[in-house]
Amino acid sequence: MLSFWAQVRVIAYRDFKAIVGQPVFLLFLLAPLFMAIMGLLGGSGSQNFVEKSGRNARIGVLANAPLADFYMAADAQLRALRPGPTAPPQLTRIPSHGSADAQVARAMINTPGSHFEAVIFGPADAPHIIATSKDLATYVTAMANYAASVRLAGGQPKQIFVAPHVEISRKSGGTARTRQAMGYAAVVVIFVLTLLIAAQSISTFVEEKSNKIIEILASAASLEAIFLGKLVGMFGVAMLFIAFWSALLTGGAQVLLSRMAGDFPPLDLAISLPGFLALGLLYFTMSFFLFGAAFLGIGSQAPSARDIQLLSLPISVFQVSMFGLASSAASQPDSRLALFAQIFPFSSPMAMAARAASDGALWPHLLAILWQLLWVMVIVRVSARLFRRGVLNASPSLFTFFRRKAK
Amino acid sequence: MRHGPIHLGSEEVAVWADQITKSFGAAQAVRGVSLSIPKGMIYGVLGPNGAGKTTTLRMILGIIDPDSGSRQLLGHSRPRDVANRCGYLPEERGLYPTMKAREAIAFMGALRGLGWAEGRTRAGEMMEAAGLGHAVDKKIRHLSKGMAQLVQLLGSIVHKPDLIVLDEPFSGLDPVNQEHLEALVRSEAARGATILFSTHVMSHAERLCERVAIIAGGLRRFEGTVAEARGILPIEAQYRPSARAADVAALLPEDARFDGQCWRFSLADEEAEPLLLALIQGGFGVSGLSLQRPGLHDAFVRIVQDAKQTDAQEAAAC
Ligand SMILES: Nc1ncnc2c1ncn2[C@@H]1O[C@H](COP(=O)(O)OP(=O)(O)OP(=O)(O)O)[C@@H](O)[C@H]1O
Ligand SMILES: [Mg+2]
Numbered sequence: 001m002l003s004f005w006a007q008v009r010v011i012a013y014r015d016f017k018a019i020v021g022q023p024v025f026l027l028f029l030l031a032p033l034f035m036a037i038m039g040l041l042g043g044s045g046s047q048n049f050v051e052k053s054g055r056n057a058r059i060g061v062l063a064n065a066p067l068a069d070f071y072m073a074a075d076a077q078l079r080a081l082r083p084g085p086t087a088p089p090q091l092t093r094i095p096s097h098g099s100a101d102a103q104v105a106r107a108m109i110n111t112p113g114s115h116f117e118a119v120i121f122g123p124a125d126a127p128h129i130i131a132t133s134k135d136l137a138t139y140v141t142a143m144a145n146y147a148a149s150v151r152l153a154g155g156q157p158k159q160i161f162v163a164p165h166v167e168i169s170r171k172s173g174g175t176a177r178t179r180q181a182m183g184y185a186a187v188v189v190i191f192v193l194t195l196l197i198a199a200q201s202i203s204t205f206v207e208e209k210s211n212k213i214i215e216i217l218a219s220a221a222s223l224e225a226i227f228l229g230k231l232v233g234m235f236g237v238a239m240l241f242i243a244f245w246s247a248l249l250t251g252g253a254q255v256l257l258s259r260m261a262g263d264f265p266p267l268d269l270a271i272s273l274p275g276f277l278a279l280g281l282l283y284f285t286m287s288f289f290l291f292g293a294a295f296l297g298i299g300s301q302a303p304s305a306r307d308i309q310l311l312s313l314p315i316s317v318f319q320v321s322m323f324g325l326a327s328s329a330a331s332q333p334d335s336r337l338a339l340f341a342q343i344f345p346f347s348s349p350m351a352m353a354a355r356a357a358s359d360g361a362l363w364p365h366l367l368a369i370l371w372q373l374l375w376v377m378v379i380v381r382v383s384a385r386l387f388r389r390g391v392l393n394a395s396p397s398l399f400t401f402f403r404r405k406a407k
Numbered sequence: 408m409r410h411g412p413i414h415l416g417s418e419e420v421a422v423w424a425d426q427i428t429k430s431f432g433a434a435q436a437v438r439g440v441s442l443s444i445p446k447g448m449i450y451g452v453l454g455p456n457g458a459g460k461t462t463t464l465r466m467i468l469g470i471i472d473p474d475s476g477s478r479q480l481l482g483h484s485r486p487r488d489v490a491n492r493c494g495y496l497p498e499e500r501g502l503y504p505t506m507k508a509r510e511a512i513a514f515m516g517a518l519r520g521l522g523w524a525e526g527r528t529r530a531g532e533m534m535e536a537a538g539l540g541h542a543v544d545k546k547i548r549h550l551s552k553g554m555a556q557l558v559q560l561l562g563s564i565v566h567k568p569d570l571i572v573l574d575e576p577f578s579g580l581d582p583v584n585q586e587h588l589e590a591l592v593r594s595e596a597a598r599g600a601t602i603l604f605s606t607h608v609m610s611h612a613e614r615l616c617e618r619v620a621i622i623a624g625g626l627r628r629f630e631g632t633v634a635e636a637r638g639i640l641p642i643e644a645q646y647r648p649s650a651r652a653a654d655v656a657a658l659l660p661e662d663a664r665f666d667g668q669c670w671r672f673s674l675a676d677e678e679a680e681p682l683l684l685a686l687i688q689g690g691f692g693v694s695g696l697s698l699q700r701p702g703l704h705d706a707f708v709r710i711v712q713d714a715k716q717t718d719a720q721e722a723a724a725c
Contacts, residue, residue, distance in 0.1 A: 212501025220518040
């Protein structure tokens with residue numbers, strides 16, 4: 001007999017090639033890119049809008065000389081402090097309408113298509129400002145105050161402002177929170193990847209069944225080998241996917257980091273970043289095989305594609321509830337709930353990946369991986385049994401049993 | 408394990424099954440079939456639809472396990488241990504539709520331990536020889552049903568197995584391809600392979616098989632050579648005496664009927680010669696005589712009908 005692992009390899013190789021060879025796979029591989037592009041397009045679209053309205057935006061000065069001149073001079077001074085994209089809108093002078101100014105000002109702001117984002121009117125010592133944003137109101141307030149002080153000082157504008165060097169810093173002491181966030185991110189990434197790829201394995205047996213290929217496979221290889229081969233093939237696809245995207249993202253991250261250096265908080269993890277990523281990959285592997293094997297086993301019970309659809313709802317509910325469990329564990333790393341999530345086989349990989357962010361000890365990971373490995377083997381075995389009974393011997397399978405009951 | 412006629416590890420008998428049975432739920436698909444197929448033989452399993460042929464073959468190959476009884480394949484009691492030395496064409500044909508023909512054959516070989524590269528090379532050669540050279544790089548879904556079936560057949564023998572099991576291999580093939588297939592079966596047998604195939608088309612069995620088993624209603628009803636099967640039915644004789652035609656009746660079997668020119672009656676094998684002598688000595692003369700042995704087809708129909716009757720009687724007795 002061809003050794004077990006050689007059969008696994010043959011089946012995995014076939015599946016991998018079949019999936020990767022499909023034109024649709026490119027779409028699958030690039031799906032995140034399309035999403036990112038859509039996001040960027042949407043993002044840059046809205047940014048464009050801001051810039052456009054920014055360029056055309058105006059601050060209305062509803063006043064006559066000399067007050068209006070004081071405002072213009074103050075604006076010229078203050079504007080120098082806010083260069084580039086943070087520059088406030090330009091001032092536009094409009095003759096005062098006396099007691100009707102309040103009405104006029106409101107009309108200037110509210111007229112559809114109007115470029116006025118703020119209007120200042122009223123007497124010099126008690127001006128009235130209407131603005132569309134707090135930031136703008138602050139600017140116009142500062143401008144009014146500066147104008148008032150210049151006017152009171154005898155009309156001589158002086159350079160009285162300094163432009164300090166400003167540094168934005170996050171408060172220290174956020175370590176626990178960033179670690180939780182990293183843990184949570186690990187849970188999300190593993191969940192999404194597993195969802196994306198393992199769910200496919202549900203439908204893969206339907207292909208074999210509908211094409212009657214299972215008989216050929218089953219006459220040559222043990223069902224365990226077929227099962228594992230399919231899982232490994234799919235896992236190869238997952239690895240290709242991950243390799244592609246980590247290469248792309250590492251490149252992207254380098255560009256991003258060099259551009260906005262200092263604006264990122266330092267990644268403060270309980271273990272080194274490479275260690276964290278390696279553990280994450282290991283746990284993704286476990287999660288993939290756990291869910292993949294379970295789905296494969298359940299999917300093999302379904303006689304047709306229609307029944308697969310019937311199954312996918314409870315499966316999704318289960319998967320999402322595991323995600324919920326692991327993510328609440330990530331937000332309370334030392335709770336009993338977290339411990340439960342780390343032990344329960346299906347949430348264990350996600351919860352343990354989260355734990356890696358906040359706990360430096362390595363032995364729990366070794367333990368967890370052995371524990372999960374045990375479950376992978378159990379589930380592959382159980383699934384293969386289910387499959388042998390359900391399909392080849394054609395005794396009433398669990399699935400038909402449930403369906404009959406449902407009728 | 409039951410004591411059988413062969414020892415574990417014996418290679419003289421390629422397939423041995425002893426009273427294997429299989430039920431699906433309440434239905435008994437196979438009620439007890441025994442087979443013993445010597446190495447290198449072309450062996451036919453015949454039977455009407457639903458007789459249990461496919462189920463028997465699947466049990467022999469270890470795709471499903473029998474409920475009771477024992478079996479040995481190439482001297483091993485676990486069929487999967489010799490999976491690499493077996494080839495199987497299932498009744499329900501199936502290949503990956505998007506795979507190219509060459510890859511499909513290489514894949515089936517790889518499943519049974521043949522290297523991919525070697526499999527691809529052989530696939531090309533075999534397809535060329537089978538007249539499918541133009542389809543080597545075509546996807547399976549672009550082949551006709553019969554062509555795909557040939558590809559699958561080639562895939563099941565690409566690794567040069569010692570035992571080839573074919574379930575209804577001729578169905579779906581045109582007459583030319585049926586002849587191709589017969590030639591292929593003969594050449595595989597000449598190579599030393601044992602071939603076990605099921606069919607309900609008697610002409611193929613008649614031409615190819617050294618021995619056949621006839622299964623009906625889940626039981627083996629006959630086992631032996633094709634000639635022995637045909638021997639179950641009497642010879643059909645037509646006799647035209649040259650003189651005194653009316654008086655000859657006394658010498659003829661009871662079922663003899665005269666149609667104005669000819670006597671028609673049936674004869675057992677050993678009765679033919681004495682009767683001929685008696686007719687000549689009696690002075691009736693022979694102006695026309697034909698002895699026709701019924702084909703496997705008629706023998707098959709008779710055996711299956713008898714089986715049905717027996718089963719009905721058994722059911723009534725219960
Ligand atoms: N998987 C199965 N589940 C339930 N019943 C089955 C199954 N396979 C076969 N049977 C039943 O077992 C009996 C024998 O079937 P089998 O397929 O072995 O017959 P066969 O001789 O190959 O017939 P055919 O010439 O039509 O191919 C049939 O009555 C069939 O209904
Ligand atoms: Mg059949």
